[in-house]
Amino acid sequence: MDVTAPCPDPFNLAAYVLQAGAATPDKVALSLLFEDHAEDWTYAQLIQAVRGTATGLLNEGLVPGDIVLMRLGNTPDFPLAYLGALAAGLVPVPTAAALTEPEVAKIIATIDPKLILRDPGVPCPEAENTINLERLRAMRDLTPADYHMGDPNRLGYIIYTSGTSGKPSAVMHAHRAIWARRMMFDGWYGLRSDDRMLHAGAFNWTYTLGTGLMDPWTIGATALIPAPGTAASDLPGLIARHKATLFAAAPGVFRQMLKGLDPVYLPHLRHGLSAGEKMAAAVRDAWNEATDTPVYEAFGMSECSTFISGSPNTPATDGAIGTAQPGRNLEILTPKGAARPNTPGVIAVHQSDPGLAMGYLNAPDQWKAKFDGEWFLTGDQGMMDEDGQITYLGRSDDMMNAGGFRVSPLEVEETMLHAPGVTGIGVTEVEVKKGTTVIAAFYTADAPIKEYTLTDYAQDNLARYKQPRLYVHVDALPTSANGKLMRARLRADYEASRK
Numbered sequence: 001m002d003v004t005a006p007c008p009d010p011f012n013l014a015a016y017v018l019q020a021g022a023a024t025p026d027k028v029a030l031s032l033l034f035e036d037h038a039e040d041w042t043y044a045q046l047i048q049a050v051r052g053t054a055t056g057l058l059n060e061g062l063v064p065g066d067i068v069l070m071r072l073g074n075t076p077d078f079p080l081a082y083l084g085a086l087a088a089g090l091v092p093v094p095t096a097a098a099l100t101e102p103e104v105a106k107i108i109a110t111i112d113p114k115l116i117l118r119d120p121g122v123p124c125p126e127a128e129n130t131i132n133l134e135r136l137r138a139m140r141d142l143t144p145a146d147y148h149m150g151d152p153n154r155l156g157y158i159i160y161t162s163g164t165s166g167k168p169s170a171v172m173h174a175h176r177a178i179w180a181r182r183m184m185f186d187g188w189y190g191l192r193s194d195d196r197m198l199h200a201g202a203f204n205w206t207y208t209l210g211t212g213l214m215d216p217w218t219i220g221a222t223a224l225i226p227a228p229g230t231a232a233s234d235l236p237g238l239i240a241r242h243k244a245t246l247f248a249a250a251p252g253v254f255r256q257m258l259k260g261l262d263p264v265y266l267p268h269l270r271h272g273l274s275a276g277e278k279m280a281a282a283v284r285d286a287w288n289e290a291t292d293t294p295v296y297e298a299f300g301m302s303e304c305s306t307f308i309s310g311s312p313n314t315p316a317t318d319g320a321i322g323t324a325q326p327g328r329n330l331e332i333l334t335p336k337g338a339a340r341p342n343t344p345g346v347i348a349v350h351q352s353d354p355g356l357a358m359g360y361l362n363a364p365d366q367w368k369a370k371f372d373g374e375w376f377l378t379g380d381q382g383m384m385d386e387d388g389q390i391t392y393l394g395r396s397d398d399m400m401n402a403g404g405f406r407v408s409p410l411e412v413e414e415t416m417l418h419a420p421g422v423t424g425i426g427v428t429e430v431e432v433k434k435g436t437t438v439i440a441a442f443y444t445a446d447a448p449i450k451e452y453t454l455t456d457y458a459q460d461n462l463a464r465y466k467q468p469r470l471y472v473h474v475d476a477l478p479t480s481a482n483g484k485l486m487r488a489r490l491r492a493d494y495e496a497s498r499k
Helices: 013-022 043-059 077-087 101-111 133-141 182-189 206-219 232-241 251-258 281-291 364-368 409-416 451-461 487-497
Strands: 028-033 038-042 067-071 091-094 115-118 130-132 155-161 169-174 196-199 222-226 246-249 271-274 295-301 305-309 330-334 345-350 375-384 390-395 400-402 405-407 424-433 436-444 470-473
Touching (some): 067 077, 077 206, 182 295, 222 232, 281 295, 451 470
Parallel strands (some): 271 295
Antiparallel strands (some): 424 436
């Protein structure tokens, strides 16, 4: 596979994802794994459901280019609706089910969707242009729509990510973004058409959507997804019982699985895959000892998916996260230009990368500010050795990581400042024990506030992954000479006090 070949023109993301499966219509594309059984979808059923959904959405009066907001839960409805919208040339906006109604209202005001696809159990403001789950599911049996073919550089989908400004950013991706993911097949996964990929994430998480579903389908492999509510302790049994050859999860899931886990016999499993946040060496070693397989880690971001990883062909060396995937053009940049080997700098992606986003919706200046000439600056620090192995040194801004989601402290602070009794607040990520970090809120108030008052407010106004897990009353917040909040000082003082 030539990963540097240009994306075909005309092109459709959904058509590309389902092309290999069309050649093997009776093969199982998706297995939803329950404790005592599995619900299987063949490729024929998957393709019919996607193209039928495309017909149903077009029958609602939508035209290619229209934006469709997805407020769907952790069910197969999510990927079916996503690919159905793309097949029709519409622009889906997948969003986390954990978002609160006020957060979704802000998104609606920004993107002005023509249609909202809604599971009644997922928070969303009432709107006339809403399709409920029953109507959405009924679309699957309609006459299949033709794929909307067009310029691979046209807008395909929008995903939300927290930005350093404190306001979530709408990241616009082109249809060609899926073509760039081929760089991961050998550069991270070691993916083959006979693989059975078990991803431990939810259907409505973009990590699951890409790594767990679309990438296996693109190559004609089988995707395995645990049923909602599956405990981490049950995953080794599912891996063995359903003969998974690859297992993907966030590091936190690996940690939970490994608690009290004795060595387990997994004869079909080749290796694990980790992304979303950096995996601690102790977790990696424990996984290897328990399963006798390696785990390969990947690094990326919403604007470009993953682009640095270890792989079966090129394992990461000790302390490194891996190398640039084949076909990627990366640099470590300093204020003086490209860094010398083993010199810290900002990890940067060249503007020519086909996986790089088109920009931020309605925020061209914010997108432009991310560039240094032809290089997109990730805001993450790293250094590269003579062999191309990259060591991750942390974020150069104050962004936090919560279970694989990037969270802006400014967004959390802006919300929690309105909590009853709070007069000032600083939010940062702190280490509460070796290898484990949480979002912490340091607040000023006339007197310490009952923790349930703060947690209740956070639950009502922030998605779960954005909610602080630790609240600390302080006499004053540390600020610099020009009055800027010093989050690093908050973090350092707290962690020092625990030693």
